[in-house]
Amino acid sequence: ETGVTQSPTHLIKTRGQQVTLRCSSQSGHNTVxxxxxxxxxxxxxxxxxxxxEENGRGNFPPRFSGLQFPxxxxxxxxxxxxxxxxxxxxxxxxxxxxxxxxxxxxFGPGTRLTVL
Amino acid sequence: AQSxxxxxxxxxVSEGASLELRCNYSYGATPYLFWYVQSPGQGLQLLxxxxxxxxxxxxxxxxxxEFKRSQSSFNLRxxxxxxxxxxxxxxxVGALLKEGKLIFGQGTELSVKP
Numbered sequence: 001e002t003g004v005t006q007s008p009t010h011l012i013k014t015r016g017q018q019v020t021l022r023c024s025s026q027s028g029h030n031t032v033x034x035x036x037x038x039x040x041x042x043x044x045x046x047x048x049x050x051x052x053e054e055n056g057r058g059n060f061p062p063r064f065s066g067l068q069f070p071x072x073x074x075x076x077x078x079x080x081x082x083x084x085x086x087x088x089x090x091x092x093x094x095x096x097x098x099x100x101x102x103x104x105x106x107f108g109p110g111t112r113l114t115v116l
Numbered sequence: 117a118q119s120x121x122x123x124x125x126x127x128x129v130s131e132g133a134s135l136e137l138r139c140n141y142s143y144g145a146t147p148y149l150f151w152y153v154q155s156p157g158q159g160l161q162l163l164x165x166x167x168x169x170x171x172x173x174x175x176x177x178x179x180x181x182e183f184k185r186s187q188s189s190f191n192l193r194x195x196x197x198x199x200x201x202x203x204x205x206x207x208x209v210g211a212l213l214k215e216g217k218l219i220f221g222q223g224t225e226l227s228v229k230p
Contacts, residue, residue, distance in 0.1 A: 004159075033217065042120075042206050042220030043160070056217060090159055092218075104150070105210075105218060107160040 004108035012114045021076040023091030032074040035090040086115045118143045122221035130229045137192040139207030148210040149190040202228045
């Protein structure tokens with residue numbers, strides 16, 4: 001069974017640029033959540049996708065957007081990058097999403113984004 | 117608002133000693149509670165979870181946690197720490213929210229002395 005994978009592993013961008021991060025969910029999982037983890041902090045929820053639709057969103061501006069594809073893989077797009085966007089971006093997949101109560105989220109290794 | 121507090125930012129224990137990491141949560145209904153571990157540069161690995169039933173739950177790598185509703189706590193324990201346990205530990209609460217999100221604490225960094 002393949003776990004959650006993310007690409008790229010590391011990324012360096014400059015302020016104002018745009019970035020796309022990718023995530024492949026674990027086999028059999030149809031829900032993907034994205035989290036931002038700043039240095040020394042716990043992960044913060046960005047949004048969740050279930051069956052290709054946004055299922056919920058955290059306190060992040062609209063320049064953070066996402067997609068989920070029919071194979072349940074997902075992308076996180078960030079426009080107009082700011083220095084504070086430097087963080088580890090984690091993707092997690094689950095069978096149905098916590099909305100249904102007991103599903104556990106399984107995390108990928110993350111993408112380290114540095115904005116200069 | 118839902119929140120998770122991990123009072124200890126950094127803990128150091130000797131190898132072979134016992135360990136307890138504290139977690140307190142704020143949530144109006146029955147919470148779903150998780151402990152994750154993160155090694156440097158890695159993603160999060162699930163150690164254990166509590167949904168209902170027995171308040172003492174067993175996890176991987178010899179860890180256990182006890183849910184105490186009266187204290188709003190979900191502390192993680194291990195009777196004998198190994199050097200490989202050195203990592204960052206996160207407590208999280210999930211709930212039947214539309215967003216389906218996890219709310220994480222700030223984390224506790226564990227160092228293990230030889």
